[in-house]
Amino acid sequence: MECEILCIGTELLHGDIVNTNAQYISKKLAEIAIDVHYQTVVGDNPKRIKNCFGIAFQRADIVICTGGLGPTQDDITKDVLAEYFGVEMVYDEGSYQHVKNMYSRFRKDFPKNNMRQTYFPEGSIILNNPNGTANACIMKGEIDGKSKIGVLLPGPPKEMEPLMDNEVIPYLKQFSKMTVYGEKLIVMNIGESAAEEMILDLIEKQTNPTIAPYASAGKVIFRITAKAESEERCIDMIKPVKEELIKRFGKDNAYVTETGKVEDRTTRLLMEKNITISVAESCSGGLISSRLISYPGISKVFKEGFVAYSNEAKIHTLNVKKGTLEKYGAVSEETAKEMAYGAAKRAGTDIGVSTTGIAGPDGGTEEKPVGLVYVCVYYKGDYKVKRLQSTGARDTIRERAATSALELVRRCIEK
Amino acid sequence: MECEILCIGTELLHGDIVNTNAQYISKKLAEIAIDVHYQTVVGDNPKRIKNCFGIAFQRADIVICTGGLGPTQDDITKDVLAEYFGVEMVYDEGSYQHVKNMYSRFRKDFPKNNMRQTYFPEGSIILNNPNGTANACIMKGEIDGKSKIGVLLPGPPKEMEPLMDNEVIPYLKQFSKMTVYGEKLIVMNIGESAAEEMILDLIEKQTNPTIAPYASAGKVIFRITAKAESEERCIDMIKPVKEELIKRFGKDNAYVTETGKVEDRTTRLLMEKNITISVAESCSGGLISSRLISYPGISKVFKEGFVAYSNEAKIHTLNVKKGTLEKYGAVSEETAKEMAYGAAKRAGTDIGVSTTGIAGPDGGTEEKPVGLVYVCVYYKGDYKVKRLQSTGARDTIRERAATSALELVRRCIEK
Numbered sequence: 115m116e117c118e119i120l121c122i123g124t125e126l127l128h129g130d131i132v133n134t135n136a137q138y139i140s141k142k143l144a145e146i147a148i149d150v151h152y153q154t155v156v157g158d159n160p161k162r163i164k165n166c167f168g169i170a171f172q173r174a175d176i177v178i179c180t181g182g183l184g185p186t187q188d189d190i191t192k193d194v195l196a197e198y199f200g201v202e203m204v205y206d207e208g209s210y211q212h213v214k215n216m217y218s219r220f221r222k223d224f225p226k227n228n229m230r231q232t233y234f235p236e237g238s239i240i241l242n243n244p245n246g247t248a249n250a251c252i253m254k255g256e257i258d259g260k261s262k263i264g265v266l267l268p269g270p271p272k273e274m275e276p277l278m279d280n281e282v283i284p285y286l287k288q289f290s291k292m293t294v295y296g297e298k299l300i301v302m303n304i305g306e307s308a309a310e311e312m313i314l315d316l317i318e319k320q321t322n323p324t325i326a327p328y329a330s331a332g333k334v335i336f337r338i339t340a341k342a343e344s345e346e347r348c349i350d351m352i353k354p355v356k357e358e359l360i361k362r363f364g365k366d367n368a369y370v371t372e373t374g375k376v377e378d379r380t381t382r383l384l385m386e387k388n389i390t391i392s393v394a395e396s397c398s399g400g401l402i403s404s405r406l407i408s409y410p411g412i413s414k415v416f417k418e419g420f421v422a423y424s425n426e427a428k429i430h431t432l433n434v435k436k437g438t439l440e441k442y443g444a445v446s447e448e449t450a451k452e453m454a455y456g457a458a459k460r461a462g463t464d465i466g467v468s469t470t471g472i473a474g475p476d477g478g479t480e481e482k483p484v485g486l487v488y489v490c491v492y493y494k495g496d497y498k499v500k501r502l503q504s505t506g507a508r509d510t511i512r513e514r515a516a517t518s519a520l521e522l523v524r525r526c527i528e529k
Numbered sequence: 530m531e532c533e534i535l536c537i538g539t540e541l542l543h544g545d546i547v548n549t550n551a552q553y554i555s556k557k558l559a560e561i562a563i564d565v566h567y568q569t570v571v572g573d574n575p576k577r578i579k580n581c582f583g584i585a586f587q588r589a590d591i592v593i594c595t596g597g598l599g600p601t602q603d604d605i606t607k608d609v610l611a612e613y614f615g616v617e618m619v620y621d622e623g624s625y626q627h628v629k630n631m632y633s634r635f636r637k638d639f640p641k642n643n644m645r646q647t648y649f650p651e652g653s654i655i656l657n658n659p660n661g662t663a664n665a666c667i668m669k670g671e672i673d674g675k676s677k678i679g680v681l682l683p684g685p686p687k688e689m690e691p692l693m694d695n696e697v698i699p700y701l702k703q704f705s706k707m708t709v710y711g712e713k714l715i716v717m718n719i720g721e722s723a724a725e726e727m728i729l730d731l732i733e734k735q736t737n738p739t740i741a742p743y744a745s746a747g748k749v750i751f752r753i754t755a756k757a758e759s760e761e762r763c764i765d766m767i768k769p770v771k772e773e774l775i776k777r778f779g780k781d782n783a784y785v786t787e788t789g790k791v792e793d794r795t796t797r798l799l800m801e802k803n804i805t806i807s808v809a810e811s812c813s814g815g816l817i818s819s820r821l822i823s824y825p826g827i828s829k830v831f832k833e834g835f836v837a838y839s840n841e842a843k844i845h846t847l848n849v850k851k852g853t854l855e856k857y858g859a860v861s862e863e864t865a866k867e868m869a870y871g872a873a874k875r876a877g878t879d880i881g882v883s884t885t886g887i888a889g890p891d892g893g894t895e896e897k898p899v900g901l902v903y904v905c906v907y908y909k910g911d912y913k914v915k916r917l918q919s920t921g922a923r924d925t926i927r928e929r930a931a932t933s934a935l936e937l938v939r940r941c942i943e944k
Binding site for chain 1: 549580
């Protein structure tokens, strides 16, 4: 089965938003081994929408469309689909109640415009949208004697994504007997080109599983993907490839993560081993704390974070010595150490982690240029300091500092 | 002139990366009033690439294509373009030197594969790519008796974007005598549907400038866009529309921002008026500090941030009373107030801003469900508290808390 994704939205054509829907749907389809050969974006224009549906149904078995399910006259995707399948639009009482319930908090009468949202192509499966008024639908039928499936989803990602996960994927699974399963291997402390070169023979040789690199700020990720009849089989196929990769990069530099974030592993280690942590941030300014707190259950080990941006804050809250700041400056190994120690002492935690640096665009000197960051972890009486020299925009430098700090925490725990 | 964007890359069809190229190109073309009616994505497959070029040249005057300029046999976009225009591929000495120079750091011989990167459709304008081996090109010619333009750009954004800015846009400007200019109006404290309803007559009536809503977590943004012969004229045209919108929403709820972030204005006000600020975060966990510190020059007013995630941290660092936590709980108006006050006192700042809430997925009760957040600003002896009840994932709830807090700071300053 081949699928085409059709996203409707003038805001996409204006470049106001990036098309995350196409990526989300593609990714989910890849996981159940349904191939996507084309993605198309078109504006809210009836003639062009019809044109795109026509092309898509010629070259694909399944067309998944997002957008155009709203209440206005422009929202015509359901009508177009009905036309292609040669069926009528019919009223759905369930969708009437759905829209009514959604509005019940705001108004008593049924908004007239929204009547459009209660009609669907005859014979379609209607999917209840818990996050918006627009119910979605799946239509199976024949076009020019060939069996085709049309899936219509709402445009807003927070409405589309749950429908894709809970309704569309389970439905489409029947058409795919294969599973695609991937694992992400994160590689730290080795540059992108160098990392790729170290395993180039494997990348070129492997066909199933495949190994694909993709670079990301401050780290390199390799995705190992297998296609087989079951997830278990995929996992078995991935295992030796993964082990070979880890062997080549060294297990201190490479490990598997769920989402490709270094903190996946860092937070898991902290929680599993019940190691408490506090954070003292200067240039990263809250990013480390924020990324840690993104993990449910972290309150067990994360005690306190300090954004000690000013010198006074460093002295007053973290007990950094005035003399240290005067002698070495705020951006120095010595200050980073005192910040990490100060956080751990103040919050009474096992680990204190700190950043101090020059995020720019101003404030750099020849000796200490923009992008210079010191990261320090204090743990069990020991200090581990890392000096970074990043390039890029202010927020890029800050993100890299946070990533390095979270990675350094992992290394200190696993040591 | 109508344009179609064609992005080539199997990684896009797998959902490994999001298509930022299509957004970037669309945005740049919108600025010079060249309409984009379609965006298409296709994989590295010769037959399908040809199919897409054929469709694109039928329905657009300009086709801008990214990807497929690399050295491998799969990289065929230049050949396809030459075929459509009915010209030969010819050798370009400049591109030979370019590739050679790019490789000179790594190797002495000319990599044989890369010879493909030295051939271009005859008569095309070759664009020097300072960030990669693949030079780009613009081809103007006739297809089926109609004048068409093909633009081929490399796929990596860091190579594509400078070429788009410095070469393609200046070239295409000759075909457009118009400028498009837009401003973003941010609307807070009014729901998306309600906001839209308040100006529905304007949205429907306006054709130039146009008013288009786009929703974003915890806020609504209206983009007002004018098309005219100059940017000055656009600004003049936008002014009365903007004023009418601000009048309807109330100037306390609506204002223009550069990037659509509430903190654009909050940080500007803080810096202009030299009002110092400190932050006490529980559920938002560093996001407020981090979003403030994203602005260069903020060190003048941002003094210190506290991520007081545990009760001990609230008591110990922010001086929240134990009795308050026991009587009202950590997630309460009273705790939010003491946190804000505690931050301001501890850091010696004019403003203290705080958040405390339940970000989930666990920890909610009937009385205090997941998504309940209190935000408080302490300023000049006064407290302003806002109670939020958000839905969504943990990070969505946290982001909304931070957005609300940054907005509340603005309101307190502007009051």
